[in-house]
Amino acid sequence: MEELNFGATAWMLTSASLVLLMTPGLALFYGGMTRSKSVLNMMMMSFGAMGVIGVIYVLWGWSMSYGADVGGIFGNPFDQFGLVGTIYDENGEFLIDSFGVPGIVGVAFQVTFAIITTALISGAIADRTKFSSWMVFVAIWVTLAYFPMAHMVWGGGLLSGDGPFASIAAPIDFAGGTVVHINAGVAGLVLALIIGKRKGFGTDPMRPHNLPLVMLGAALLWFGWFGFNAGSAFTADGTAGLAWVNTTSATAAAMLGWLLTERIKYGKGTSLGAASGVVAGLVAITPAAGALNPVTSIALGAIAGVLCALAVGLKHRFGYDDSLDVVGVHLVGGLVGTVLIGVFATDTGLIFGGGLNQLVVQVIIALVAIVFSGVITAVIGLAIKATMGWRVPEEDEVRGIDLSEHAETAYEEINS
């Protein structure tokens, strides 16, 4: 029986609360970027994820992520269904993990990750998706895509330090480059392709209707991300401090990288670019926050800021309507962070003489994450398309999805 560590427990409860705040932050970030006729629906997709996953997680989410292993892919949902066996030992005392943190606090921390990851996908399918279909998708996707991925990477499965690839080098995903960002980014791309473009995509102006909301959302995401990354140390120690500083130096550099790219390409640095750069940096440093030093974090952030700023243009070139750039920011940022760990990791990275092994294993886990998320999401997405359908009627999409799906409008007058 481990001894309770009050400092670590206090920090983990704080971190869990910070990460939970990220999802309403995401709702603001995404909501401000939509047109004024669909802001409520956009925000409701995030809040809906909080509702569905907040319930599912305590029922079978934790058990599928951290319960008894099934083939290295997922945990047995019935092993700790309803958190039976997660909270107390046989004497009725709280179970304490190796960091001196009660197991139930670990559940608090992890549920917030499941929520934000699934909510991230909603940005790819803004303005046109039936709310009922989204809610069903959330329940199925988090069960079949998120929990298994969390198990594979963090729960002792295939992509963890206990998996088959660990013989090359132990895979590093500190806070969720594969589980969260590649997973959500691929899912966003697949759904955008299955659901199709918004009416008027590429021809009608679809300007963000409220950039101050976007800025506020980005600020809340940055703030909450300290729980995400520094909390992923699982205790209040030097690694948590390192993750905090790396998170900030990478994010700052990514914002500058995005702004500089815009300045060169379009002549101006924009507020949307600054907010987007912040998120790109946060995404990229997520898997790497514990493995880099603050200076290599600057390099990683700057690369992510520039590449994501360029990547958001891909949807126009290839004609898929990833409305709010889940692919350009989360998939590309997640890939940059996950793969470049192999270059920048302080112990095992290429530039520190660690050879290619870490880089190879990072590429492998990124590819597995892409394929796994892509296949699972395609199956779920096509099944929903064939049964419930994804799209609201065209006239509702034109009139505004807030009105048709929620019987509300955000503002007195609808301008666009």
Add this chain to the structure above:
Amino acid sequence: MKLITAVIQPHKLDEVKSALEAAGVRGMTVSEASGYGRQKGHTEVYRGAEYTVDLVPKVRVEVLVEDGDATTLAGVVVSAAQSGKIGDGKVWVSPVEDVIRVRTGASGPDAL
């Protein structure tokens, strides 16, 4: 009676208002408007996607005046609103059949 309608640059509103007050005008209606003329719109860039915004913000000023004052007051508005650049706006004068003051029910020039 005539209605003077002026669609002007928003930042010129204060000058137009002061000039009309100095010329003896005792009331006006001001509303936010959007539109374009020869100025056309401007370009905005969001995450690299360029949008031409053709409807730009303007202010619409409406003043009811007596027939004899219309030409002079329209001139007052034009000189106050003028910067000489494209996008300054337009002023037009149209005939008004009748005007009724809601409080008293008085109509015609007495209602101005």
